[in-house]
Ligand SMILES: NC(=O)C1=CN([C@@H]2O[C@H](COP(=O)(O)OP(=O)(O)OC[C@H]3O[C@@H](n4cnc5c(N)ncnc54)[C@H](O)[C@@H]3O)[C@@H](O)[C@H]2O)[C@@H](O)CC1
């Protein structure tokens with residue numbers, strides 16, 4: 271599991287750790303890790319030209335001490351001081367003592383740099399880059415240098431992943447002690463490049479429940495259902511899929527495709543697309559009457575491609591099975607009906623659907639994904655999976671870590687991929703996973719299946735994503751054993 275903590279938590283943990291260490295020790299650990307990561311990225315240090323962008327706080331201090339270490343190993347290091355009268359004095363002395371210098375002409379230094387260390391602002395920053403930093407950040411980005419962000423890309427918000435002004439896009443970020451939520455959540459995540467975590471001994475001081483967490487192969491392997499010797503198809507769980515319409519029969523087929531690969535012992539399909547479903551998946555149990563008469567299920571998936579046929583939603587919400595509501599099913603969703611449920615409920619909107627539920631503009635959801643998913647979970651008293659480039663899964667209890675899916679790929683932005691995801695997550699619900707685990711494991715398998723299918727750089731279809739779930743499942747189980 272990769273975990274991320276918010277700034278306040280990091281500050282408290284750092285204070286507790288610093289109280290037990292000699293002064294400056296923590297910054298030295300950070301700088302040593304940062305310098306080592308730069309050396310790794312560059313492949314060599316001697317003769318390399320490095321520009322440090324140094325702001326007014328300790329983030330700049332980290333850059334200066336790392337620069338000093340690299341200068342001692344033969345790099346030519348120049349510091350661009352953005353706030354010369356408030357520069358970290360110890361760091362500056364270390365740099366000049368090691369042969370580094372202060373840049374007279376920042377633009378000339380940046381034009382020839384091989385590597386730029388962005389130490390403008392770290393966790394103490396508020397808002398985007400200030401006007402004086404913007405031309406310098408643009409010159410860095412316009413150069414041929416590799417840009418390494420210190421702790422986080424300057425101008426991005428550590429806690430939320432929001433980018434309110436201009437920020438400096440990095441090729442890599444070296445972060446200290448723990449990930450920050452913004453490094454895992456778009457839009458800030460896109461600015462971070464490859465993220466490396468430097469251990470500065472903070473773990474023991476951090477709370478065990480992070481703000482945000484991301485599953486890895488072994489976590490998924492641990493959560494995946496496994497049938498036992500006594501299992502029969504009913505004990506493995508039955509998932510009911512209420513999807514599709516005369517206009518969108520394919521949504522039913524794709525949701526069933528996902529449901530068949532999520533570990534449930536049987537899939538019931540209820541709706542008007544029985545012929546299309548049976549033609550592809552003869553193993554499906556089909557029913558054309560109301561869902562309540564379809565037979566026992568442990569979970570329902572309702573919504574994909576329903577069009578105007580959303581009349582089944584209240585009936586399904588009134589059942590005592592776990593319920594996943596997606597797509598058209600999210601229209602006119604009654605918060606009271608959702609709140610009143612005792613069985614798990616998972617809502618799976620994309621940004622547009624989430625915006626409609628929250629009655630805000632889509633852009634507002636996209637720019638503040640973490641706040642939006644938390645607000646939806648709070649309002650509906652349900653688990654919410656907000657789809658997108660970094661899919662988030664929030665529990666209605668705000669003290670529970672929000673899961674962020676690290677396995678997305680832009681290739682998943684293709685018609686029908688959400689239908690596969692909802693079937694898959696609903697199937698995992700039927701096997702007994704709670705809503706947060708079912709949603710986050712489904713998003714992970716779905717993303718991994720898409721990545722594997724698109725590994726040769728060619729576009730993929732939602733059908734292929736469904737087909738790829740088995741391979742993704744296997745990769746997690748095999749990877750999880752190591
Ligand atoms: N606290 C600690 O023990 C450690 C901190 N470390 C480093 O210290 C950083 C935090 O240092 P600070 O608390 O000094 O804060 P920062 O260095 O992140 O920045 C704070 C300074 O930037 C200014 N500022 C705020 N928003 C700005 C903006 N938009 N544009 C320009 N300037 C802005 C503030 O006025 C303040 O002077 C971490 O991100 C990390 O890099 C590491 O050395 C590890 C140990």
Ligand SMILES: [K+]
Pocket residue numbers: 329388389390391392419420421422423424
């Ligand atoms: K930074």
